[in-house]
Amino acid sequence: MDDAITVSGLTKSYGRTAAVGGIELTVARGEIFALLGPNGAGKTTTVEILEGHRFRDGGEVRVLGEDPGTAGRAWRARLGMVLQTATDAAELTVSETVRHFARYYPNPRDAGEVIEQVGLTDKAGSRVRTLSGGQRRRLDVALGMIGRPELIFLDEPTTGFDPEARRQFWELIRLLARDGTTILLTTHYLDEAEALADRVAVIARGVIVAEGTPATLGGRASAETTVSWVDRDGRHSLSTSDPAKLIHERYTAGAVLNELTVSRPSLEDTYLELIGEVR
Template identity: 70%
Template sequence: MTKAVQVRGLRKEYPGHVAVDGLDLEIERGEVFALLGPNGAGKTTTVEILEGHRNRTAGEALVLGEDPGTAGRKWRSRLGIVLQTASDAAELTVAETVRHFAKFYADPLDPMEVVEKVGLTEKAGTRVKSLSGGQRRRVDVALGIIGRPELVFLDEPTTGFDPEARRQFWGLIKDLTTEGTTILLTTHYLDEAEALADRVAVIARGRVVAEGTPQTLGGRAGAEATVRWEDERGEHVERTNFPTKVIHELSAGGRELAGLTVTRPTLEDVYLDLIGERK
């Protein structure tokens, strides 16, 4: 079985500007892969090329085994795309909207089962214009998965969500992955990438500058720990690769340590280092 996405030397040039500069990427089938990067890094351009919506200047790209630049309608029916902003038929109900989009596919899922899957059964008869932002986003996902896609593109799926709505949406995405759907996620929320992604890649200046699991990205797992504690002489900070040893030595003889904490670099710390914006 081919990988879901295989990219080698991907390049996209505009007059006076290189948006994507020799990017390499591989995504396994069935995994959640997150693309991270600042605005202007090349994320959106890369995703649009993979979706077949933008031509590349150079390089090789295969998505579900086909070149997105030349693949046809049958290939497109194997994709689900959830854009960051989407226009909808606001006057239609949730059920009517999903049924309408189901007609675009030869073998769609049952519309009402999809409505249930995205947690909108109680809103099935409600007009889309009356839904909350989080509920509308669930409609977007319903439309993205109605055609039984093998690969779903999620572009900044929870922008503008309150914390509760984001957590609910994360649960929906996790449910999709249990069914073997491959998901390519772009997000500015690092906690979202850490909660959902099997692997992440950081793009800066049109190139992948680091790739790995959220726990190991940029050497995070092996980075020095910071041990902080307080005693009669004040607050102390020590950076070490062996925090357990330090704590054992400090607490020898039953010595009590106030305010003891052990921390390693967060995903945000590593990300800011990789894109060159760490203060």
């Protein structure tokens, strides 16, 4: 099948400031794709262009086979969006809000089922203005998925969630992906990207500086391993491309390796190094 998103040479400037400077990007159908980057990197501008909310200056963009800049109402009904900020009818209840949004779509999910999936069943009869920040965020997610979208944009979706709620939300995202929904996720939580994403891209200063699976991004898979241990002389750390050989040599020589750890660079380490290269 064709890709859900293809981007070639995407550019966008605001006055003399180039927000996006020639992005190349492909997201396969059914994929969970995470777009990472610091504030001001061009991430939000890129996503807004893909959503059809902002016009580009140059480049080619196709989302679900159409140009977001000219696509019509039927195309928009195939998308779901969870924005960083959203307006709502504060006096409506959670149930009323979800059912109201369901009417905008030709084939919506069952409202009660969606409310249950986002963990708001106990709040279904509560007015939106009475919800906590995390509960309002769950409602945003419910509105993003009610239309049974082929592609859903999740912009910082778990902001305000406690750790347990975040894990529950991750399971919901995995469920959507298993149903064939393509998901483009932006997040500042690197553990979230590592737990959910099939592939990750890092954007900085308007360009993609690295792309790959969470395990291989920025050369993580081939990066040197750090072996640390404690002996009578204190703590030691050595970098090596062959940790098994190093440990074997130390044991053969009679060394005592207490508190032994073997670690490669974390996704956070790699991310910080990548965005640091273009500062």
